[in-house]
Amino acid sequence: MTETALPLTPDYDAWPIDADLDAVSFTPRLVTVRWSDGRVSRYHGVWLRENAADETTVNSATRERILDLSTLPAWPAIAGAEIDAAGALCVAFAPEDRRLRFHPGWLRAHDYDNAADPETPLVPVTTWRGGPEEGPDTLDATGLLDTAPDGEVEEAILAPALESVLGKGLVRLRGLPTEPGSLEAIARRIGPVRPTNFGQLFDVKAKPDPDSNAYTAIALPPHVDLPTREYHPGLQMLHCLENGVAGGQAVMLDGFAVAEALRDRHPEAWATLTRVRWCYANTARTTDYVWLAPMIRLDARGELLEVRIADFLRGPLQTAFEDVEPAYEALMTLQRLLRDPAFAIRFTYRPGDLVIFDNRRLLHARDAFEGASGHRWLQGCYMERDEIRSRYRMIRRARRRRRLTAGT
Numbered sequence: 001m002t003e004t005a006l007p008l009t010p011d012y013d014a015w016p017i018d019a020d021l022d023a024v025s026f027t028p029r030l031v032t033v034r035w036s037d038g039r040v041s042r043y044h045g046v047w048l049r050e051n052a053a054d055e056t057t058v059n060s061a062t063r064e065r066i067l068d069l070s071t072l073p074a075w076p077a078i079a080g081a082e083i084d085a086a087g088a089l090c091v092a093f094a095p096e097d098r099r100l101r102f103h104p105g106w107l108r109a110h111d112y113d114n115a116a117d118p119e120t121p122l123v124p125v126t127t128w129r130g131g132p133e134e135g136p137d138t139l140d141a142t143g144l145l146d147t148a149p150d151g152e153v154e155e156a157i158l159a160p161a162l163e164s165v166l167g168k169g170l171v172r173l174r175g176l177p178t179e180p181g182s183l184e185a186i187a188r189r190i191g192p193v194r195p196t197n198f199g200q201l202f203d204v205k206a207k208p209d210p211d212s213n214a215y216t217a218i219a220l221p222p223h224v225d226l227p228t229r230e231y232h233p234g235l236q237m238l239h240c241l242e243n244g245v246a247g248g249q250a251v252m253l254d255g256f257a258v259a260e261a262l263r264d265r266h267p268e269a270w271a272t273l274t275r276v277r278w279c280y281a282n283t284a285r286t287t288d289y290v291w292l293a294p295m296i297r298l299d300a301r302g303e304l305l306e307v308r309i310a311d312f313l314r315g316p317l318q319t320a321f322e323d324v325e326p327a328y329e330a331l332m333t334l335q336r337l338l339r340d341p342a343f344a345i346r347f348t349y350r351p352g353d354l355v356i357f358d359n360r361r362l363l364h365a366r367d368a369f370e371g372a373s374g375h376r377w378l379q380g381c382y383m384e385r386d387e388i389r390s391r392y393r394m395i396r397r398a399r400r401r402r403r404l405t406a407g408t
C-alpha cells in the first residue's frame with residue numbers, strides 16, 4: 001500500500017515541515033535519520049513506539065495515550081525503517097509485527113538528540129536589576145477586549161506580554177478599561193482566575209475594617225502574596241481603576257536577581273535560606289493558613305523555582321534549635337539586600353494600567369499614600385503559572401497552524 005497523506009500526530013498541534021527526511025538507517029534499538037539540511041537525529045525504538053499516533057497507542061477521540069508499554073510481548077525492536085511516499089518515517093516494530101508512521105514535522109520538533117537542553121524553558125529566564133531609569137516592559141493594550149479571542153490582534157498583544165512575564169516575571173499593559181470588574185474579562189483572555197479567601201477579584205484600597213495591610217494606606221515592604229499556601233499563586237494581576245493620591249508608588253524587585261546576588265555575595269546565607277523552612281501564617285479572624293517552606297526554593301535541576309519573602313506573613317520560626325540564629329542571620333542579610341535601591345523599579349499606576357507579574361518570583365511593595373488626597377483603587381486577581389504557559393503554547397500553535405495553512 002502506498003501512503004500519500006502524512007500521518008496524524010499524537011497531539012492536536014500543527015507541525016510545519018521545516019526540513020524533509022532524506023535518509024534513514026536503523027538498528028534493533030535505534031532509528032537514525034538525516035534531514036535535508038544535514039542534521040542527523042537518533043530516536044530510540046522504545047520512544048518511537050510509545051509516541052506513535054495509531055489507534056493502539058492513542059485514543060483517537062482524545063489523543064491521550066492508551067498504550068501500556070509493559071503489555072507489549074517484548075521490548076519494541078525495530079525490524080525495518082524507511083521514508084514512505086508521503087515523506088513520513090515508517091517503522092516496522094517486532095515482535096508486534098506492526099508498521100507505524102511518524103509525521104516528519106512532529107519528529108523534528110521533538111528531536112531530543114539535538115536539543116542543547118531537553119527541558120528548555122518556553123522563554124529564557126533573564127534576571128534584571130532596577131534603578132531610577134528602569135521600568136517594566138510596557139505594551140499598549142488599547143482595544144484588547146474588543147478583539148476576537150484567539151484572533152491575530154489579541155495575539156499580537158498577548159504574545160509579547162506573556163513573553164515578558166515568562167522571561168522577566170513582569171509586564172505592564174496600558175490603555176485598558178477602568179470599569180470595576182473588567183479585570184475578570186481581561187484575565188479570562190489568559191486563563192481561569194484562582195480564587196482565594198479574598199475572593200475572585202480583590203480590591204486594593206484603603207478600607208475601614210482592613211483584613212490585610214494591603215487594604216490600608218501604609219507602606220508595604222517587598223513581598224510575595226499568599227506564601228501561607230502550599231503553593232502560592234504563580235501570577236498576580238493588579239489593575240488600576242483610579243489613582244489620584246499623593247504617594248503610593250509601586251515598587252517591584254526581581255526576587256531571582258536578589259537571590260542570585262545572595263548566592264554570589266553571601267553563600268552561607270544562601271545555603272541557609274534554601275534549606276531552613278520558615279513558617280508562613282496569616283493572622284486573621286476567619287482563616288488560618290499555615291505553611292512551612294524555605295525562603296528560596298530550587299527545582300530538581302538546581303534552577304530558581306520560587307521565593308517566599310513576606311515579613312508580615314511569617315509566623316513564629318519552628319525549626320531545629322541550632323538553626324535558629326543562623327536562620328535569622330541569613331534573613332537579615334537578605335533584608336539588607338532587599339533595601340538596595342539597585343534592585344528596585346518604581347512607577348506610578350495610571351488608570352487603565354494592568355501589571356501582570358510572577359508572584360513566586362517578583363516582590364512587590366508600595367510607598368505609603370495619603371488616603372485623604374484622592375482615591376487609589378486597584379483590583380487584583382491571581383492565576384497560576386500554568387495558565388500563562390498554556391496560553392503561550394496555544395498562541396504558538398495557532399501561529400504554526402496559520403503557517404501551515406498559508407503554505408498549502
Ligand SMILES: [Fe+2]
Nearest residue numbers: 214224225364
Ligand atoms: Fe501584595
